[in-house]
Amino acid sequence: MVNQKFTSSPKTEKLQLSRLQQGWLVLALSVTCLPIWFYVPIWVAIFCLVPISWRLRVLWKGGAQLSRKVTAGLAVLASAFVLWQWYPPIGLEPMSTLLIICCALKFLEMRVIREARTVLYLCYFIAAIQLIYEQTVFHFLLAVLSIILTLTAQNMAERDPWQQYSFKSFSLFPLKSVGWIALVSIPLTIIIFLFAPRVPSFWVVPVSEDQAVSGISDTMSPGSIGELARSSKLAFRVGFEDEVPPRRSLYWRALVLSDYDGQAWTNRENFMTIQDGGRTHFPGSNRPAPEWLDEILYEGQPLEDDVYQEPTSQHWLFALAAPTSQENGLGMTKGLRLVSRQPITQRVKYSVTSYPDYRMTGDVLDYRDRYRNLHLPDEFNPRTRELAESWASQGLSPDQLVSRLFSLFRSEHTYTLNPGAFGTDSIDEFMFDRTRGFCEHFAQATVFLLRAAGVPARIVSGYQGGELNADGNYLMVYQYDAHAWAEYWVEGRGWVHADPTTAVSPERIEMGAREILKEDPDFLADDVFSLARMQDINWLNWLRLRMDSVNYLWVSWILGYDNEQQFDLWQGLFGDLSIKRLMIILSVLAVLIMGAIGFNLWWISEERKRPRTQRQFDQFRSELLKAGVDLEPGFTPSRLAEQSRGQNPNHDSRIDALCQLFEQHFYAGVDNRQKINALLKKKS
Amino acid sequence: MISSARQSFRERLEKWLERRQPETVREVFSQHNLYIFPSMQFVGFLVVTIMMWLAGTNYENNLVLALTFFMLAIFVSTIFRTHANLSGLEISVTGCDRAFAGDKLTIHLNVENPTKHDRLGIVLQWTDANPVSLDVPAKSTVQTEVRLQTQRRGWLNPGRLRVETTYPLGILRAWSWPRLQLNALVYPKPMPAEPTAGEQSEGGEGQSHKRGIDDFGGLSEWQPGVSPQRIAWKQYSAGRGLLEKTFEAQTLNPEWLDWENYAGLGTEQRLSALCAKIIEMEELGQHYGLRLPGQVFPPAQGEMHMHRLLSALAIYGLDENPEGDEDG
Structure with a gap:
């Protein structure tokens, strides 16, 4: 079949886009920007939808495009909006907002293919940026889909735009050809992902710290932990190298609240780390x-253990007592906590080595710590203070004070999620009037009473327990596992752990918050349809655990893949890694890859598909050429012999015979391949 | 300095290319004559990939890094795809039109795709000419033409054809530089001019014998370029050699266009004037002959005659001659 086709073309770059090309662009852009709209202010979405719908209208119905002046005006307006929303415009949100706006405006004004490419390149970047906000399997697959659609739009831009494509001729063919490229790229992606070295951050990433993320806070007022029991959001997951320790020893420390103003307890350790560095030790630093x-x-x-923490926008991490870590950017504090130099704005993984049997020399509490952990504002809670002073006057040791208080709690107090609101003397009210409270009320009362009796004490908050996924x-560990307990100072022993909740409700510690609180109307009140509420329905629970273990695999294998695991993989594959060995492996890999490429090229080459005799003849011909014989393409074998006879000093009967055989083979259809082979082998 | 360096680079490149891709009537693209390199668009692609890598590294986000590596892998597979889009195609010249200097000359090309895959976005371009873009479906041949701007008379040598593709993603360009054998002859630019001498020959009763097709006049020595119909085959078979039958024209006065008529003009002006005259005579339906120094074309009439004469003008004084014969 012969196609007749005449095209005279101006330079490709200046070509107008066809409707089909624009259609693919719209599709790619919409899918790419879909997830990021959840993280930018609503006006951005409106701002972007207007150009897209205008463009769609032009695409569908035809009509004039907006003049460039209008686009420029919109750009100025958008920049003003961005400055108004974020000043200075540093950080992820203003950046992604600007990116989307650029993309939308460029999309509005684009006329030729070159401008369309700018939109496409912005699309690739936006697809990647949205993964900084969310790192679920779903979002990743969505990003891959966006990239494939953008590649398709780019592929469409390479096609002949002079063809009058219409929507009727829409086909999935371009998606197929790009899909093929993507599919072939997957193995290489995996290899690069596994072996490409990871480089530490280049500069401090600006992040907005006021992002509202539910979770424990560094200021604790009565009821703030109870609020968290309304949420079944995941706080973090912990993978253990060995057996999971019993639930009663799982006290995940996040904050140490020493400063008390009469109403709220505050953790100031973070601020001090930044100022004097004295309370935090970063193992990597000099x-x-x-x-x-x-x-x-x-x-x-x-x-x-390895902790996979959900974003909190905060600096503190979660670890069992006496934590140490060798991770870059992680520090240990004097309050036996782990903190991160960078706020946790996305899901992170860190390895922790904890020493549950740690000891403290406990000889000195420096004057500053002593003051902060004994300080009580004078005007509040006179009744509790009175009780403490009377107990202290009996000469009780700190341990005896604690056990007496706990037996008081055991006999007279009740553990409940929602004890109601308290007045200014909240601790008095809790101790003597209501006698009902949640873990933080007990912890606060314990610390208050100990301080009033002259024993340095502080509140520790974090999470307690966690649900085991046997898979x-x-x-x-969920938000409803949030917990608060107390620590008091004993000369010679250091800080001693005391959890008043074990006294009033040991089941909370033994069985977990969910078992105790599930009948409470306020428990998980914010997540009515949460699967965590329906754990008693067996198959649903089974499904929930399976889904979470898939997520856990994702988190631990893909998100948590770091230099350490890379090194382990290297070691697992190649044993101890010496430079010499590395060089050998790299050379073998290079040779294999080059070999594969060469084989592939040979395999697809036209050369391979030509008959062997033809190739032999060509080689024979080129040998004659080298010998100085003047040959034209298309000479027949007999003409070849003739020419050689005249010009080749080494001409012999072998050449004549070969030429004759070739002539017979090509023109008379004689099957004399064996004779040719034999004669070619016999080098004269 | 720089231009001479560039010149010497060009020469060496041409030498190297000559070894790999000598002149041919038909070029089959394979890894022996295909070259591939990132295109200008790749810069944008690279910038985006680097920005993704920076974002992934700075936010220590493995998923962004995975996407970055995906982009890299896409680039690597595109190398193969782009190369494969040209590999296996065959290109050949099917013919060249004639043109007057300064006009456009059309070259007819065949692009054949014997493979099982469609080849899209193939661009053919000779140095300055407009590129031609075409799609070649699987197992088919596409005929196309390239129009080249001509500058001066003689054999047209536009250099190497550039066959390239950036399909499928535009970030890589695969190309080849076949040197295709052309028989593209450019006639002089027709520019009418008043004869400066030999006015009297116009009259027709003069010194030169007139030859036409009407009445047989006798036999004369055969000269190249004479129509086979005029060869005296009887005499040839009798062993008297090639003779030409000449005819006396009585009703028609054959026109003699003589190089000497334009004495005083430069070579090119003379050729242009003769060219214009030939066209004029042909349009009038006249019989006309041509005398060039060392060459005589007896009078005749018809398109073939005209082309023969114009070709003689085109190559007058030029010694380079392409192999093969012109075939009008």
């Missing part, structure tokens, strides 16, 4: 180790 580090004896059997030997 500062000398602080003195307090010597007071903590990291002893006994270490417990290793993956890991724990899921």
Whole structure:
């Protein structure tokens, strides 16, 4: 079949876009920008939808395009809006907002293929940026889909735009050809992902810290932990190297609240880390180790775990007592916590080695700590203060004070999620009037009473327990597992753990918050349809656990893949890695890859498909050429012999015979391949 | 300095290309004569990939890094796809039109795709000419033409044809530089001019014998370029050699266009004037002959005659001659 086709073409770059090309662009752009609209202000979405719908209208119905002046005006307006919303415009949100607006405006004004490419390149970047906000399997697949659609739109831009495509001729063919490229790229992507070295961050990433994320806060007022019991959101997951420790020892420390103003308890350790660096030790940094580090004896059997934390926008991390970590950018504080230099704005993974049997030398509490952990504002809670003073006057030791208080709680108090609102003397009210409270009320009362009796004490907040997912030997810790407990100072022993909740409601610690609270109307009140509410329906629970273990695999294998795991993989594959060995492996890999490419080229080459005799003849011909014979393409074998006879000093009967055989083969259809082979082998 | 360096680079490149892709009537593209390199668009692609990598590294986000690596892998597979889009295609010249200097000359090309896959976005371009873009479906041949701007008379040598593709993604360009054998002859630009001498020959009763097709006049020595109908085959078979039958024209006065008539003009002006005259005579339906220094074309009439004469003008004084014969 012969097609007749005449095209005279101006330069490709200046070509108008066809409708089909624009259609694919609209599709790519819409899918790419879909997820990010949830993270930018609503006006951005409106701002972007207007150009897109205008363009669609032009596409569908025809009509004039907007003049460039209008687009320029819109750009100025958008920049003003961005400045109004974020000043200074640093950080992820203003950046992604600007990107989307650029993309939408460029889309509005684009006329030729070159401008369309700008939109496409912005699309690739937006597809990647949205993964900084969310890292679920779903979002990742969506990003891959966006990239494939954008590639398709780019592929369409390479097609002949002079063909009058219409929507009727829409086909999925371009998607197929791009899909093929994408499919072939997957193995290489995996190899690069596994072996490409990871580089640490180049500069401090600006992030907005006021992002509202539910979770424990560094200021605790009565009822703030109870609020969290309304939520079944995941706080973090923990994978263990070995057996999961019993639930009663799982106290995930996040904050140490020492400062008390009569109403709220505050953690100031974070601010002090930044100012003097004294209370936080970053193992990787070149500062000398602080003195307090010597007071903590990291002893006994270490417990290793990997924490996969959901974003909190905060600096604190979650770890069992006496945590240490060698991760870059992670520090240990004097309050036996782990903190991160960077706020946790996206899901992170960190490895922790905890020493549950740690000891403290406990000889000195420096004057500043002593003051902060004894300080009570004078005017509040006179009745509790009176009780404490009377107990202290009996000469009780701190341990005796605690056990007496706990037996008081056991006999007279009730553990409940929602004890109602308290007045200014909240601790008095809780101790003597209502006698009902949640963990933070008990912890606050304990610390208050101990301080009033002259014992330094502080509140520790974090999470307690967690749900075991046997599939993956890991724990899921939810917001409703939030907890607060107390610590008091004993000369010679250091800070001693005391959880008043164990006294009033030991089941909370043994069985977990969910088991105790599930009948409470306020429990998970914010997540009416949460699967966590329906754990008693067996198959639903089974489904929930399976889904979470898939997520856990995703989180631990893809999101948590780091230099350490890369090194483990190398070691697992190639044993101990010496430079020499590395070079050998790399050369073998290079040779294999080049070989594969070469084979592929040979396999698809036309050369391979030509008959062998033809190739032999060509080679024979080129040998004659080298010998100085003047040959034209298309000479027959007999003409070849003739020419060689005249010009080749080495001409012999073999050449004549070969030419004759070739002539017979090509023109008379004689099958004399064996003779030709034999004669070719016999080198004269 | 720079231009001479560039010149020497060009020469060496041409030498190297000559070894790999000598002149041919038909070029089959394979890894031996295909070249591939990132295109200008790749810069944008690279910038985006680097920005993605920076974002992934700075936010320590493995998924963004995975997408970055995906982009890299796409680039690598596109190398193969782009290369494969040209590999296996065959290109050949099917014919060249004639043109007057300064006009456009059309070259007819065949692009054949014997493979099982469609080849899209193939662009053919000779140095300055407008590119031609075409799609070649699987197992088919596409005829196309390239129009080249001509500058001066003689054999047209536009250099190497550039066959390229950036399909499927535009970030890579695969190309080849076949040197296709052309028989493209450019006639002089027709520019009428008053004869400066030999006015009297116009009258027709003069010194030169007139030859026409009407009445047989006798036999004369055969000269190249004479129509076979005029060869005296009887005499040839009798072994008297090639002779030409000449005819006395009585009713028609054959026109003699003589190089010497334009004495005083430069070579090119003379050729242009003769060219214009030939066209004029042909349009009038006249019989006309041509005398060039060392060449005589007896009078005749018809399109073939005209082309023969114009060709003689086109190559007058030029010694380079392409192999093969012109075939009008």
